[in-house]
Amino acid sequence: MRILNYIMFRHMNAEELKSRTRKFAIDVILFLRTIKYNDEMKVVKNQLIKSSTSIAANYRAVCRARSNNEFYAKLCIVVEETDESELWLDLINETQECDKQRLTLLMKECGELISLFSKSKKTMSDKLFPKP
DSSP states (O other): OOGGGGGOBTTBOHHHHHHHHHHHHHHHHHHHTTSOOOHHHHHHHHHHHHHHHHHHHHHHHHHTOSSHHHHHHHHHHHHHHHHHHHHHHHHHHHHOOSOHHHHHHHHHHHHHHHHHHHHHHHHHHHHHSOOO
16 A cells, blocks of 8 residues: 555645645745744744745655655654644744734644644554554
């Protein structure tokens, strides 16, 4: 069975998810252009750009995995980076005056991505490490 069969999500194939993670990264970058610059936000913006673009890059690596173990390892990175992105978005929400509607949409998408990737990680974990 091909590895990518494990990552199929309700009505969503790997190409659709690649596109979705790429769009999330772009939306984050465009949103951050609207945030007022200061020394503190420089750090948050950098971290959020790194984590959100890493989701897309590492999901592409998941799709190219050469083994189940590599697939699982890359998927774990995707889950971590998505969770980290959620933290940075939350910090912006708590500390910045910004387009809250746009931020809410980003936070919603991030939460949905975490849910999707976490479910896939659990499925793969159960296949790789079955409980006796």
